[in-house]
Amino acid sequence: METMATLQVGDTIDTFTIEKILYGGGMARIYRATDLLTDQTVALKVPLGDILNHPVRFYHYQNEERIGRFLNHPGVVRFYYRKRTRQYIIQEYVAGKELRTLVGPGKTLSIDTAAGLIQQLGQALTYLHGLKICHLDLKPENVILTDTGAVKLIDFGLATKEGMEDLLAEDFSVPHGTPYYIAPEQLVVRQHLVASDLYSLGVILYEMLTGHLPFPRSKKRSTTRWRLKVAPVPPRYHVPEIPPQIQQIILSCLERNPEKRYPTAQDLLEDLQHYRDLPVTSRGEECRKPWQWLGFFVPTPPAADLASETRVTPQDRRRYHILGAIANDDTADLVIEEVRHRALIHHGDTTLLFVIEDEDDSHLLQYSREVEGERFRRRLEKFILLFRHYNLDPTIRLIRGSVTETILELAESIRADLIVLGPPRKPNSLFYQSIVDTVVAKSTSRVIISRPDTNETVRTLAESDPGQLSRDQVLALDLFLIDCWFDHVEWIGDLALTLLQKKESPTELKEHQCCIEQWLAQLRRNPDWQDVITILEPVHQEVHTIADKMLAAAEQGDIETMKSIYINQALPGACRFRQQLFAVSKHIGNQSGHRDPGQLGNLFDSVCPIYATDIPSGGPLLQLHTIKQYMEDRFRSPVAQQTGSTIDNRGTD
Incomplete structure (x- = not known):
């Protein structure tokens, strides 16, 4: 079965070219690779598939990926963090035995x-x-x-x-x-x-x-x-x-x-x-x-004599926690969208649960689960990448057991504030009506059922009076603004990376399918939205002008000027763009009477995430950090470089 773990020498994934297969174990396959951005030799650790028969494989990967964010010591392997299109761990390559x-x-x-x-x-x-x-x-x-x-x-x-x-x-x-x-x-x-x-x-x-x-x-x-x-x-x-x-x-x-x-x-x-x-x-x-080796007559010491049986528990959470129960079918897409929206609204933690129902370990069932598991792995990978696009870091739980009992027990264990389920479907499926009814009846958490979005799109709101928007419409607009900001951040990062790698035809990135420009075109037809246009249009035009300047410098072969524009203009410009999106949200909220300053922390945090002290969990923000660090390292003198680190975690999350 073709999986990412079967990468071959010469294959390229993201900015890495596979040079050699180093190790193939029970949990992962490890490759030596070259980073095309930095010319650095790294090790890529790719988790093996078949996660439904062997869910512990994914747990090992998830655990190591998170622990690695804190590590920065010469006696410990160093972890590097990049925007990735697949699930794998990037580490320093250690030559030795x-x-x-x-x-x-x-x-x-x-x-x-x-x-x-x-x-x-x-x-x-x-x-x-x-x-x-x-x-x-x-x-x-x-x-x-x-x-x-x-x-x-x-x-x-x-x-x-x-x-x-x-x-x-x-x-x-x-x-x-x-x-x-x-x-x-x-x-x-x-x-x-x-x-x-x-x-x-x-x-x-x-x-x-x-x-x-x-x-x-x-x-x-x-x-x-x-x-x-x-x-x-x-x-x-x-x-x-x-x-x-x-x-x-x-x-x-x-x-x-x-x-x-x-x-x-x-x-x-x-x-x-x-x-x-x-x-x-x-x-x-x-x-x-x-003497005990002659016969084992000494009783086993009680567990309390060996160590306390207390397990590691997270510190008391103050963040909103959302539990999404997903199936290996299209209903999962509905759950994921609902969980993503709720996480952005509440700036909360997210847990995605998949219940492995079959306990039979027959060879036929194991093969069936292997096939299903590979499909699910790809689906799960897509979900994780979607969340990380928005700087969200979901926790994945793959648990064997009864669907209803597992959902209820996990919700209680993590103190979930909200449970998101898919719509009821046919009998014996994850979201059969009786399962939904039981979870709703027995859970102490709030439960919502995700359904296809039938609401009007944000662009159609341009035909309405902004002062007459409903609470749901204002919320939909805020989510749209967040989407557009992350889209622009990703576009800026992709443009800079392409120019640094000196790929052919970089001009294709100049044309950006811009959600804000399309929305502004709609707003210009309705004078009731003139205040929003006044707030948003100048900074949006500034962002695109800066991108044009980066592209022009690169096309003239002046990469140093392009780097300077990126660090000194593009990144601050992205933060100003975010501030004005916040101003739009605040203006519409005040006009409509539906302003909730406690929501949508990604857009309204006082510190721009581009300059946050901790490294993002993934996605476009991580790419901006990566490129900025690479450029700054290259700008340093040789003496300064000896004490600096490469594109890595710098010992932070």
């Missing part, structure tokens, strides 16, 4: 070499834990040793962040992590614990020095759970020459009770750096297997 090539059965490292690598990993963990991020999948395969000997920590698909909802914990009951390295408390319940990373770090150090693992090398859950009952085999059982103090450090990391481990990675590094000064204990000198 996995730590796994040096660690494993029959392979050992010297104490100095192992300690040096652990020092680097510990510094990366100290950084992550300072951001309230836990990696939760530390293993040699997720550590890259660069050609210069530096360490890079990769793969944040299982990571958690304090205050960020942990969807893997909410929607999956099985443990997440690699059996050989997972901390015992994570086998009981997935949780955000710094101590869990320190346990995994201790396992890695153990393996570096002995070539063995502290517990049997098995993926069976029953065998993995031994660590809940018994103490690990002391490292000196395998290598008696290991200093007792080093063994003490390792066994402190491997304590079953996380409260007995090192409090922080920095505490561990301090002991490791000065291990010769530590007093020797009987534990450090032990060379025999613990």
